[in-house]
Amino acid sequence: MTGTLPAPATTDLADLTATELLAAFAAGTATPSQAVEACLARVAATDEVHNAVLLLLADRARAAAAESDARWAAGTARPLEGVPYGLKDIVATAGITTTGGSSLFSDFVPTEDAALAARLADAGGVLLAKLSTFEFACGGAVNRTFGPTRNPWDPQRTTGGSSSGSGAALALGQVPLAIGTDTGGSIRIPAAFCGLTGIKATHGRVPRHGVMGLSWTMDHAGPMARSVADCALMLDVIAGPDPRDPTTLPLEAEPFTAALGRDVTGMRVARPRGFLEGGMHPAVAAAHEAALAELAATGVEIVDVELPTFDLAAVASWWIIYAEMLSLHEAHADRIEDRDEMGASLLGAAPFVSAADYLRALRLRPRFQRELADAMAGCDALVTPAMTSLPPLIAPQMVSDLGDHEVPWLEAACRTSVPFNLTGSPAMVLPSGLVEGMPVSLQLVGRPRDEASLFALGAAYQAATDHHMRRPPVLAR
Amino acid sequence: MYLSITDAAAALRSGETTSVALTEAGYAVADAHDEALGVYLRRFDETALAAAAKADEELAAGVDKGPLHGIPLGIKDIIATDEGETTAQSLVLDREWGTMGDAPVVARLRAAGAVITGKLTTMEYAIGIPDVEKPFPVPRNPWNTDHYPGGSSSGTGNGVAAGMFLGGLGTDTGGSIRYPATSCGITGLKQTFGRVPKFGCVPLGYSYDHIGPMARTAADCAAMLAVIAGHDARDACSVDRPVDDYVSGLTGSLEGMRIGVDPLLAASELTVPELEEVLAAATAELTAAGATVVPVELPLYKELTTATMVGMAAESYAYHRGDLQSRWADYGSGTRMAVSIGALVSGGDHVQAQRVRRAGQKMVAELFADVDLIVTPTSACGAPEIEKLTFDAIIGALHTPYWNALGNPAMSVPMGYTRDGLPLGLQIVGRPFDEAAVLAAGHAYQLRTDWHTHVPAMVSDLLAA
């Protein structure tokens, strides 16, 4: 592991996690208003270069923080009382522009909050900013309307996406919590590239109502944060059934935060060495081995398993995304030259996907689900590298360096992520070290509806290691 | 001769008849007329008569398995049964398919004491029109053998009408239960999507397919549905919720019911002029039975019909693509043409059709906030001549596919004749999972009318015996 300086000891509230902030608010050592000011100061100091924020809501946030101050004082604090957060700008906010990262929606003001936005606000969270995204959550790293978002660890490199602003804002300390969305990896890719923790929960766990769709059966919304504990905290607030999303799941008996700190000794984690560990940059592969050793050291048993046909899962996933996005974005297909790079190529390919191709992919889906279930039999989770390469340099057509050759970045970035959109499994990414000064991460995949095991394993890993504590060098200056 | 399951069940218990007698009587009609009508693909005389004899012994010993005990029933040949191969009336279907034994629906009928008399004709893979060049019977209408009996559950429809068995199973993806029901003057119910498990049935359109009862009366369909309804996890679309007591809900009264009527006269170019009058007479009977009948207009009528046709084509094509590539000529012309439409549909088109379905479900649910049932004609006209059959003309006349896009329960009951003496049907539609109301309305209507008791002239002598 090449060394960066450990995060400096600091009392800057912008560097605290949500869990730490809530403890400080409860102890009376800090107030929500102070936290909001610290975050606003961090935005002012960092955003010119990194471009995480599309719309700063300073006045609203200050007003909300004042109300939170009063609630803490009155003893009526709610679960996220006074914690600043950001929303990827494909999440509808009543009375606040929601652009989808597209010039087509630059003036669009929804009249209703997305279900998850309403839940965060009702839990006392303070919406600080609407955050950058790839156009319609599928455009390229260079957003032609709003500019590229730059990686806090190296501004020449991409944050990944499509939840680009959520990734950069969290790594920079602009907010402790953010919402990302994930159709092919868009929570997990920027989390991995920016050294964060993010979870795409089970399909149906978080209502999608009011979140701009891309592909209904692949879309997930979820928390991104700087620790496993914060992800559990946020997921507890946004999870649960909503009649406006026909796929939502019922609530679990226990909150996800109850899994934090659970003893993981003797838990078994499946390791598929085939496709999901194939095509890795050698230095990333070496870091992965080291991370697995750390995971094993928490008392977990790692067992080798096979997922023989998962190379096909990515293909099936793309066919589904093509067909579903065409249905949603058909109106935009005729002005395709105005769309950002990646979205244009996806939308351009979509008409060539026949209904039979789409249905074939849908019919294969239960096969992949069963293959995964079989491989995970007797195990509590599956572990893979979150990324097979380091974040690519920003360019109109980005490529990922795999050591001896380069591949289109999306191929590398989605390799380990998109199969679990297809299966609908919960999947968490957490930092596991640095390679060449850039973050690398583990991915833990759970059984459907078993986010709890991921939180238990992730919390144990973060209790034993400090990878998630490392901050980009830019913050040390 | 007993024509309804309900009457036969009573006669079995009073000792007026036996299951063996019922089964033999049906086979006697088949001996005389099956060549002309094309009902059976395979008869199970031996096992059926053995089952009938066993039923007679059981009933005599006081073991009563309910209203289907000892009743002869036929099964459309796309549903697997213990007796062996299932063909889907196709040269293409792998004969290994179906060797898994009884589909859950058949197992449930057998457990209720029913006698399975054989496997019945269908349009190949439940879609298209007959191909005379293929080595399978061409089903004909007992009311006029120059005419089609409707499809694709043709053998169940014309077999019940001709009295070869008292009821049977059909399947319905765009109307394949209700079309032969209206065409042959019998009663057929497509229940709510998910109410009856379709495991063990060759798929056509996964998200549109239903297996349902076809019989002489609504009361008979209620007795059959009560047996075949209920969850089975082997069908991913099967819904786990309690099954209503359909039979005891048949009170004969429609007091307090609000029924919306949409005559759909302008919705088809093939509407016969007498349809308006026949429908008006039928709705007058519903009023007389106590219902309040109000006009309604079905929303997105053409679009939801398209959503069924597009989705069915795409979903069936996904199943058949490989075989169509390698064995085009082995498929009947009607089937391969209908399924290949799916090759001309994009993935986006299919998803859009699925979105129109949900939009339509919400709009129709609003209609059902004001009325308990909706009635329409089942078809715009009587069954067409076999010589002039085209798939598009069939779809152009039917008012059934709309409800496959939505999933609501829909039943066809006989309501009169065209000027040419071909049966016409009344389609009764309910809220999702409210089959009880649909069946109750059909039963009340049949208590006041006798269309369902009519039998075609060609078999009336035999049936009178």
Next chain:
Amino acid sequence: MSADPTVVVPALLTAAGLAPSAEEVAVMIAEYPARAQAIEALWAVEAARYEEPCVVFRAEP
């Protein structure tokens, strides 16, 4: 939809690997415009603009 069915239909059939007779292709070409128009009407349903498709997907098979 203005695309020429004599171009589109044979192209789609070729792409699908199907080889109907010339007569059958002619029928498909003749029927194509009406169906394309019907499908176009699906895209025009305003109520479906933000609707979810009736595609059932659960994370547990």
